[in-house]
Amino acid sequence: MTIKNITVLGSGIMGHGIAQVSAMSGYNVVLRDIEKQFLDKAMEKIKWSLDKLVSKQKITEEQGKEIFARITPIVDLAEALKDCDLMIEVVPEIMDLKKKVYAEVDKVVPEKTVFASNTSTLPITEIANTTSRPERFIGIHFFNPPQLMKLVEVIPGQKTSKDLVDTTINFVKSVSKEPVVCKRDVPGFIVNRLFIPLVHEAAYAMDRTGATKEEIDSAVKFTLHFPMGIFELADFTGMDVIHKATIEMHSRDKKVINPHPMIEKLYNEKKLGQKSGEGFYKYSGEQYERINLTEELAKKFNPIQLLGNILNNAAWLITNKASDVQEIEKALLLGMGLKKPLFETAKGFGMQDIVQELQKLARENKFYEPDPYLVSLK
Known part of the structure; x- marks a missing residue:
């Protein structure tokens, strides 16, 4: 292949980013959207990004022009797919919309084309089964922004051929990214399965302990070795993204997430985080602001329950043969920027204490029942 x-x-933030990294690696790229104005805007952003790389002397002016020339914006769907080997779909995370797009694509796409969806939470198998070629369909989840983030999750559906998995891994490497394979099409794949439930758990921890957001975030940053606090990260990601992912994951597997009403409340109040000026925290300007977190504040909160939550989901992935420790650590390092391996941090806390903490919580709510893999480590 x-x-x-x-x-x-799709030419939004993810779409034009994926188009740019593909063109930078020598591929011929067609960028397709439903209106010319969307494409014009996307091409402007690509040009701006390439000019920035020229000014930083990462690429020459000549290279910048060559890369830009490899991207062709097209509105007409049949024309956009005419000679396509790999189609990467980056339309919004709404299952009905994706199904509608694939129904249109199926009518005009060449026989040779393989399909990839950049979805971060929707089941690959379900989308693949709406097409004429489920064995030639795969999940290829780039992280935002694709120009900077190294990680790409590769998710085979139930019918995806082994050849296509290998081809996709090679493609990801060819665009200078690091693939992590989620071996089973599970809700949230790897990174979102670990990240999204943690946001909810942090809100529950605030209820249980009376700790402040800043204390919890400081502990997440300095004790659990995250690049920023969990509430801060939620604001950075956007409450709209988190709320939508929560609904998708919870509707498919009640065991993955224990939804805290605060997330839906913030979403309904349009407090979406950094992008709207307020989420868990308030922000004053357009520029991305960091919350003032300190090691002093970190000492005021013990994040063992948060650690238990993320470890339990990691253990679930291992028990259910969707991933292994090495791949999970790689995903957390590249996708979430963890500065120390998760299982190493857990050893410092003591696996037995973490399991006991989960068992204590499970007496109130079965959701916290520790995974057998985690129990085997204590």
């Missing part, structure tokens, strides 16, 4: 020509469906 040779990939030379790529069509990216």
